[in-house]
Amino acid sequence: MQMPSGVHALVRRTHEERVLRALQENGAMSRGEIARVVGLSRTTLSEITGSLLQRGAIVVVDTDASRREGSGRPAERLALDPASAQFMGVDFGHRRVHVVVADASHEIMVSGSVRYEDTTSWRTRTELALGLVERLSTEAGVHYGALQGVGIGVPGPYPAPEGAAWPRAGSGTTVLRPAPEGVDVAFAERFDAPVIVDNNTRLAALAEAISGADSVADLVYVRLSDGVGGGLVVGGQLVTGSRGLAGELGHVTVEPAGRPCRCGKCGCLETVASVPGILAACWEFGLRLENLEDLAAAVSRGHPVVDRVLREAAAAVGRVVGAATMTLNPAKVVIGGEITRLAPVIVEQVAATLAAEIFPTASAGPVVAAARLSDDDGAIGALAAVFHSSPLLARYPETADVKGRCDAPDSATEGAAHVRP
Numbered sequence: 001m002q003m004p005s006g007v008h009a010l011v012r013r014t015h016e017e018r019v020l021r022a023l024q025e026n027g028a029m030s031r032g033e034i035a036r037v038v039g040l041s042r043t044t045l046s047e048i049t050g051s052l053l054q055r056g057a058i059v060v061v062d063t064d065a066s067r068r069e070g071s072g073r074p075a076e077r078l079a080l081d082p083a084s085a086q087f088m089g090v091d092f093g094h095r096r097v098h099v100v101v102a103d104a105s106h107e108i109m110v111s112g113s114v115r116y117e118d119t120t121s122w123r124t125r126t127e128l129a130l131g132l133v134e135r136l137s138t139e140a141g142v143h144y145g146a147l148q149g150v151g152i153g154v155p156g157p158y159p160a161p162e163g164a165a166w167p168r169a170g171s172g173t174t175v176l177r178p179a180p181e182g183v184d185v186a187f188a189e190r191f192d193a194p195v196i197v198d199n200n201t202r203l204a205a206l207a208e209a210i211s212g213a214d215s216v217a218d219l220v221y222v223r224l225s226d227g228v229g230g231g232l233v234v235g236g237q238l239v240t241g242s243r244g245l246a247g248e249l250g251h252v253t254v255e256p257a258g259r260p261c262r263c264g265k266c267g268c269l270e271t272v273a274s275v276p277g278i279l280a281a282c283w284e285f286g287l288r289l290e291n292l293e294d295l296a297a298a299v300s301r302g303h304p305v306v307d308r309v310l311r312e313a314a315a316a317v318g319r320v321v322g323a324a325t326m327t328l329n330p331a332k333v334v335i336g337g338e339i340t341r342l343a344p345v346i347v348e349q350v351a352a353t354l355a356a357e358i359f360p361t362a363s364a365g366p367v368v369a370a371a372r373l374s375d376d377d378g379a380i381g382a383l384a385a386v387f388h389s390s391p392l393l394a395r396y397p398e399t400a401d402v403k404g405r406c407d408a409p410d411s412a413t414e415g416a417a418h419v420r421p
Helices: 005-026 031-038 042-055 122-140 180-191 200-210 269-273 275-284 292-301 304-328 338-342 345-357 375-389
Strands: 058-063 076-080 086-092 096-103 108-115 147-154 195-199 219-224 228-234 332-336 367-370
Touching (some): 005 076, 031 042, 086 375, 096 122, 096 375, 108 122, 122 180, 200 332, 228 269, 228 304, 269 275, 275 304, 292 338, 332 345, 345 367
Parallel strands (some): 086 147, 147 195
Antiparallel strands (some): 058 076
């Protein structure tokens, strides 16, 4: 029995959206990779991608020859038309802002940074960031007429106001998260595009989950730095919580009678496992280390005090992550922060403690690994958030089938890739 044309059009439309979403979130992929992600047969996928290629919504960007093993024929890699859209990631650190602009195929078009003092006001930081964007545009000859969205990472947490609702992406200049002193409004007004603002550590969690060949849908992320932050990715989505505080693992109490925390409590994980907390513990044992460079030198010498302090701090992280693991059952736990690269024992101890915290009958716990992205790659995390929430696909026009015709669109401009919201 032949499927009614209306149902067939709806099914085809759904398949197209799934393929476009996969390319939107992951960048260039082979047909085989797309088939695995979206769960379509190769025959169906070939039909869908053929139509999208004909209409100009996607393009062939290269082949997988450089990564392919064996002697098989290289497979074409498909992506959204690179010229169809632009995405901007902005990361405000304590002493610098970093900007990255990517095209629809996830290729970086321009990037740069500018420094400021940690006492600089948010108004000045915002002006410096917008000035940087203009300078990058002038130097590289890039114009932002196809900008689909801006992701902004800020030091946090920045909880939502009491009773505030966070609108969905894709509604003009919608801002999904509150931001310090109007940074969100400034970017929304300047570019007339949706703006997402979030804790930059949480955005880093999303970037870690979706980057690389071993991307995962469920991940727990912890960053050890001046403070201890975290992020949760569940089902491929960044979890914010009802007030935007999901993932604040640094403020879980690990020592009820411990040192005061800047949050007002005592004995938070941050007091034990942040860089200042670790240095303070070394001082208490008589080893006066002033900064990360001193700590790295002591690690290279194998100093017993440093080894003890680092293992105790990592064990505390492991216990907190163990509770999160028992709750969320993630596939991967990522430990970020420059200190994890200077002291690999941290990740080793977190993994050992976590193994003891989860169900003894569990066949295998989550993979525990150091972060792939550096602390300076926060703008990539902001880009990841925009890739996942871009209104691009929501504005995808009806296909010929939905219109009740069998002919293909007359022009490639009918594809999603060429429609500016």
